[in-house]
Amino acid sequence: MDTETIYQFISQSYWAKDMPRPLFDKALANSRCYGYVDEQGKQVAFARVITDCATFAYLADVFVMPDYRGRGLSKKLVKQVLDDDELQGLRRMMLATKDAHGLYKQLGFEPVLYPEMLMQIWQPGIYQNESEK
Template sequence: MQGYRISTAFEDMDLDCIHQFISQGYWAKGVPRETLDKAIRNSFCFGVFTESNQQVAFARLITDKATFAYLADVFVLPEYRGNGISKWLVSEIVSHSELQGLRRVMLATRDAHGLYAQYGFKPIEPVENFMQIWNPGVYQGDD
């Protein structure tokens, strides 16, 4: 995409930018910096950067790169939305050479179903096979 580049190199990621956004997001509000840093270090991350190396978007996959991946923490900074960055990012993720042949790629989203459907994501079937331990208030001290 003209004027932007995608990197998967950990050293390129702007951890301050990523934490600033994600810690305010509905899915990880209040996540401690050290928790997010650990999550990023143990994930396969994708960052979108301007020509001046400013990070404007991010996504990470929790994956073994062989059978399974969970796509998480996807965002585009508000001032860069509407330029096709999210579509480009998701397209690059699902076509990445290290992620081919996976049996399952999952994600959870409150409001971006239309975006992900364009890249083959569908509602979970059969839903009754899936279980979870879910603690959405963990970063706020809720049990």
């Protein structure tokens, strides 16, 4: 995988704007990564899963490069993740998205049944704050 291209996309995304490169590298090293490259070897899609490979997984950083959208790659990529032998039998897989609910619903994801059960520590500007230090 072309980690430089992946980093450039993710560090400009709404969910990880300005993520420092060392933190990105650490995230990839501790995740199951999936992706597609085109015939010329150009990275065109990516996803990663944070998991214990036994009970829980979190799908993150799913993207398709703009020039390759509308070809079904996102659906194919997420299907590849869901079909991974190491992720079978999990009790729960979660994700967060602002704009792709329709895609994930097609693949079996549903809104959280009891959202009041979930809690979080959320620091949306943490990467911008880090770069100011």
